[in-house]
Amino acid sequence: MTESRLTGPVRVVGVGLLGASIGLGLRAKGVEVILADASPTHLAIAVDYGAGRAAAAGDRPQLVVVCVPPDVTADVVAAELEAYPEAIVTDVASVKLAVYENLKARGADLSRYIGTHPMAGRERGGPMSGRADLFVGRPWVVAAHGGISYQDGSAIDDLILDLGATLVELTPEQHDAAVALVSHVPQVVSSLMARRLIDAPHASVNLAGQGVRDVTRVAASDPELWVQILGQNSAPVAEILRGYRDDLDRFIDALDNMDAPGARRRIAEELFGGNTGVERLPGKHGVDRRYSSLIVMIDDRPGQLARLFNDVGEAGANIEDLRLEHSPGAQIGLAEISVLPEVQQHLTDELAARGWRIAG
Amino acid sequence: MTESRLTGPVRVVGVGLLGASIGLGLRAKGVEVILADASPTHLAIAVDYGAGRAAAAGDRPQLVVVCVPPDVTADVVAAELEAYPEAIVTDVASVKLAVYENLKARGADLSRYIGTHPMAGRERGGPMSGRADLFVGRPWVVAAHGGISYQDGSAIDDLILDLGATLVELTPEQHDAAVALVSHVPQVVSSLMARRLIDAPHASVNLAGQGVRDVTRVAASDPELWVQILGQNSAPVAEILRGYRDDLDRFIDALDNMDAPGARRRIAEELFGGNTGVERLPGKHGVDRRYSSLIVMIDDRPGQLARLFNDVGEAGANIEDLRLEHSPGAQIGLAEISVLPEVQQHLTDELAARGWRIAG
Numbered sequence: 001m002t003e004s005r006l007t008g009p010v011r012v013v014g015v016g017l018l019g020a021s022i023g024l025g026l027r028a029k030g031v032e033v034i035l036a037d038a039s040p041t042h043l044a045i046a047v048d049y050g051a052g053r054a055a056a057a058g059d060r061p062q063l064v065v066v067c068v069p070p071d072v073t074a075d076v077v078a079a080e081l082e083a084y085p086e087a088i089v090t091d092v093a094s095v096k097l098a099v100y101e102n103l104k105a106r107g108a109d110l111s112r113y114i115g116t117h118p119m120a121g122r123e124r125g126g127p128m129s130g131r132a133d134l135f136v137g138r139p140w141v142v143a144a145h146g147g148i149s150y151q152d153g154s155a156i157d158d159l160i161l162d163l164g165a166t167l168v169e170l171t172p173e174q175h176d177a178a179v180a181l182v183s184h185v186p187q188v189v190s191s192l193m194a195r196r197l198i199d200a201p202h203a204s205v206n207l208a209g210q211g212v213r214d215v216t217r218v219a220a221s222d223p224e225l226w227v228q229i230l231g232q233n234s235a236p237v238a239e240i241l242r243g244y245r246d247d248l249d250r251f252i253d254a255l256d257n258m259d260a261p262g263a264r265r266r267i268a269e270e271l272f273g274g275n276t277g278v279e280r281l282p283g284k285h286g287v288d289r290r291y292s293s294l295i296v297m298i299d300d301r302p303g304q305l306a307r308l309f310n311d312v313g314e315a316g317a318n319i320e321d322l323r324l325e326h327s328p329g330a331q332i333g334l335a336e337i338s339v340l341p342e343v344q345q346h347l348t349d350e351l352a353a354r355g356w357r358i359a360g
Numbered sequence: 361m362t363e364s365r366l367t368g369p370v371r372v373v374g375v376g377l378l379g380a381s382i383g384l385g386l387r388a389k390g391v392e393v394i395l396a397d398a399s400p401t402h403l404a405i406a407v408d409y410g411a412g413r414a415a416a417a418g419d420r421p422q423l424v425v426v427c428v429p430p431d432v433t434a435d436v437v438a439a440e441l442e443a444y445p446e447a448i449v450t451d452v453a454s455v456k457l458a459v460y461e462n463l464k465a466r467g468a469d470l471s472r473y474i475g476t477h478p479m480a481g482r483e484r485g486g487p488m489s490g491r492a493d494l495f496v497g498r499p500w501v502v503a504a505h506g507g508i509s510y511q512d513g514s515a516i517d518d519l520i521l522d523l524g525a526t527l528v529e530l531t532p533e534q535h536d537a538a539v540a541l542v543s544h545v546p547q548v549v550s551s552l553m554a555r556r557l558i559d560a561p562h563a564s565v566n567l568a569g570q571g572v573r574d575v576t577r578v579a580a581s582d583p584e585l586w587v588q589i590l591g592q593n594s595a596p597v598a599e600i601l602r603g604y605r606d607d608l609d610r611f612i613d614a615l616d617n618m619d620a621p622g623a624r625r626r627i628a629e630e631l632f633g634g635n636t637g638v639e640r641l642p643g644k645h646g647v648d649r650r651y652s653s654l655i656v657m658i659d660d661r662p663g664q665l666a667r668l669f670n671d672v673g674e675a676g677a678n679i680e681d682l683r684l685e686h687s688p689g690a691q692i693g694l695a696e697i698s699v700l701p702e703v704q705q706h707l708t709d710e711l712a713a714r715g716w717r718i719a720g
Contacts, residue, residue, distance in 0.1 A: 119567055133657055133719045139567055170563055178564035181556060186572040189553045191634030192607045193546060196600055198637045203530055204538035205640050207479055207499055212546040213641055214574040219634035227628045231618050238615040240556055245608055247552045248601065255598040258591050268587045274551030274579035277558045280565050281573055297493055305682070306666075306673030313666030322665070324682050359493045 004029040005158040008062025011036065011055065011087070013076055015046035018092050018118065019067030020130025023051030025163040028132045034059050038068075046127035060084070063155045066091035070228040074102035081109050088148075088155045089113050094179060095232035096143040096172040110147040114156055117141040117175060118165055136164035143172040180236035187218055187226060188241060194219030210323075291320045291338040294348050297357040298333050308335060308356065315350035317343045334359055364389040365518040368422025371396065371415065371444070373436055375406035378452050378478065379427030380490025383411030385523040388492045394419050398428075406487035420444070423515045426451035430588040434462035441469050448508075448515045449473050454539060455592035456503040456532040470507040474516055477501040477535060478525060496524035503532040540596035547578055547586060548601060554579035570683075651680050651698040654708050657717040658693050668695060668716065675710035677703045694719055 009032035012019045023033045023046060033052030037043040047054055064080045064087045066073060073093040080089045081103075089112055093099055096115045103113060120138040140160045142153075160167045170178065194216040197205060230237055251270055254263040298304045312319060321338035339347055352358055369392040372379045383393045383406060393412030397403040407414055424440045424447050426433060433453040440449045441463075449472055453459055456475045463473060480498040500520045502513075520527045530538065554576040557565060590597055611630055614623040658664045672679060681698035699707055712718055 119569060131719050133717055136657070136719075141567070168563070168567070174561075174563060178561070178567050181560055181564050182568040182572045185556065186553060186575040188608075188611060188630075189549055190571075190575050191631050192604055192611065193549045194634040194637035195607055195630065196541060196545065196604060196637065197640045198633060200541055200640065201534075201538070203528070203534060204541050206642060207501070207528070207538050208542040208641050209479060211550075211578040212542045214577045215546040215550050216634070216638045216641065217574045218571040219638040221631075221635075223628050223631035223635065226631050227624050230615065230627055231624060234615040234618045238612050241608065241612050241615070244552055244556060245605065245612065247555060248548075248605055248608070251548060251552065252598050252601050252605065255590065255594040255601070258594045264587050264591060267590060268583050270548075270555065271551050271581075271583035271586050273558060274554040274576070275581075275583065277554035277556065278576045278579040280557045280560065281568050281576065282566060297496070303673040305679050306669035306671075309666035309669040311666075313663040319665050319684075322682060322684050324679075357493055359491050359496075 004031050004162045006031050009034050011061035011064045013066045014068035015042050015127045017129045020046045020051045020127035021134035024130050024132035029162045042127055061087045064089040074099045078108045088152050090116050090156050094229050096175045098232040100172045114148050115143040138165050139168045140165035141168045141170055141175050143175050144169050176233050177236050184237045185240045190219045292341040292344040293336050293338045295359040296335045297359045311354050315347050317347045364391050364522045366391050369394050371421035371424045374427035375402050375487045377489045380406045380411045380487035381494035384490055384492035389522045402487055421447045424449040434459045438468045448512050450476050450516050454589050456535045458592040460532045474508050475503040498525050499528045500525035501528045501530050501535050503535050504529050536593050537596050544597045545600045550576055550579045652701040652704040653696050653698045655719040656695045657719045658695055671714050675707050677707045
């Protein structure tokens with residue numbers, strides 16, 4: 001374990017999942033952590049969990065990390081800048097320009113502030129869901145601006161390094177446009193799709209497969225939090241949604257006039273565009289062309305997955321991705337295993353030889 | 361293994377994934393299967409794979425199953441009804457009313473036809489991807505109409521029973537409305553979202569998390585097939601998309617006027633509606649309130665998942681659902697395990713005691 005390069009205490013304001021996780025991660029690095037929260041109960045729990053000690057008069061933090069809901073972030077950052085005139089202050093809210101503009105408008109000392117956004121964790125849960133490992137390997141955006149010195153900003157680099165995350169530098173505008181596209185708009189698209197299910201007959205929802213489940217998964221997110229996020233990033237989100245709506249209008253028009261010349265071509269082009277777009281997502285997920293998959297049938301009882309993965313391990317294969325699927329009422333599930341293409345055939349043979357039923 | 365109740369040969373026309381799988385499944389039940397395909401190569405492969413024998417003069421099938429692309433299904437069904445005047449004919453196309461209306465309009469013998477739709481398998485792949493188990497435990501819709509006798513229709517029940525699927529009876533209209541909602545509209549919504557990614561900066565797509573990956577996963581589907589499907593079900597799909605667009609217009613309007621009275625409430629209501637809608641999906645997927653989840657950190661190397669699932673099995677827990685997540689460039693992955701709420705704490709303790717890092 002590398003030692004922290006932070007030289008003074010870190011004050012964490014707001015001990016929900018993110019704040020508590022930051023406290024736990026820093027404590028694991030031996031950093032002194034000072035905790036504050038509007039809720040005395042939450043604060044006491046976070047202290048009990050070892051995320052730090054309660055704030056006291058005379059604290060002199062080197063760094064303040066504001067982890068409160070988006071709609072009060074700017075107020076709290078401003079108050080912390082006032083209260084600790086020697087500290088660097090940051091926040092972890094998921095929208096960056098609104099906070100920055102708000103602080104600038106009220107004349108806050110921007111030479112000691114820089115906003116950040118860790119792309120980690122669900123934004124839910126109290127201090128009890130905090131984990132020291134929450135940020136390991138995740139991107140953590142630093143919303144760079146010209147008003148803070150390189151030296152002062154390095155305390156924030158140290159924080160991110162301590163927590164095992166990967167620093168990504170963007171302007172507040174770039175950050176907000178990025179999360180509008182890869183987080184906020186998908187949330188809206190998913191929620192509006194899920195709304196269509198509200199009054200559907202049972203017979204319809206019972207035919208639901210993996211596709212609609214995937215499209216609507218994030219529609220289960222917390223509306224109160226999302227109203228705040230969308231409210232602070234409304235212009236970039238609305239701009240992307242307008243492009244989406246224009247495509248949708250063209251699509252509906254083509255469906256309404258299927259026999260008109262070019263209607264099918266327009267639909268095909270929209271769908272081909274979807275192919276192109278989804279291929280731009282990096283990493284192991286989605287339909288990733290770098291991997292081959294095989295589908296194994298498993299009985300829905302304890303120990304089956306353990307046995308399967310044991311056999312996969314003994315066959316010398318590394319599972320790159322995995323998806324479980326169950327049909328309603330069925331006693332049989334399907335495990336879709338993604339592996340490197342060169343091991344697929346060998347693994348298929350090995351699993352079949354061990355009695356597994358390969359379903360695709 | 362129960363014996364098939366089918367009394368005569370089954371002719372399968374079109375030996376792609378579905379046709380070949382039907383052949384393999386029926387052969388496993390001892391049923392005589394006759395195969396036909398426009399491609400002599402595909403036909404030869406399917407025969408080699410054991411899905412049945414090639415068609416010959418004098419064949420007298422009891423049942424004909426048409427497994428060709430949606431846009432030629434009605435033509436092929438009509439030809440089969442003519443060619444085999446004693447056979448019951450069915451098809452497996454994913455849209456049902458258009459085929460039925462087409463056959464009715466041309467005066468085909470509907471007393472020997474009933475359409476079906478197995479909710480199984482990706483609709484891709486040739487005969488080599490066929491599996492005898494493809495339909496086990498899956499819903500298989502029979503699109504009931506009044507023109508065929510109960511006795512004649514029973515051959516189709518026998519087929520579905522032989523293949524291990526669950527029979528669901530709907531009218532063609534009910535079926536098409538259901539798949540428009542749970543399959544066709546999600547496809548459009550996902551494709552149009554993915555289109556927004558086409559020209560995005562690298563910095564933006566690199567921040568992509570699981571949400572946008574889930575929403576856009578089906579956008580990787582085959583556009584040619586989907587043009588056919590959407591073309592045959594355009595009215596129900598367009599109707600649902602219009603409701604979606606009305607919600608979207610209201611949403612954009614609220615974002616454009618965030619400071620107007622009621623704007624935030626409107627956004628919150630749209631998002632709450634998404635919560636309500638997604639809860640209507642049955643089964644193990646999505647954010648299922650019946651299960652609790654825990655997130656375990658795993659190194660990205662062979663054998664780690666096997667070891668994890670071994671330990672889960674030894675802790676006596678059954679994994680109800682599982683999701684793997686990797687950050688770009690990280691050597692560490694996260695396995696989100698869903699279990700019954702009553703075993704979550706015990707499992708968390710057991711895994712932690714065995715050295716697993718629990719990340720949430």
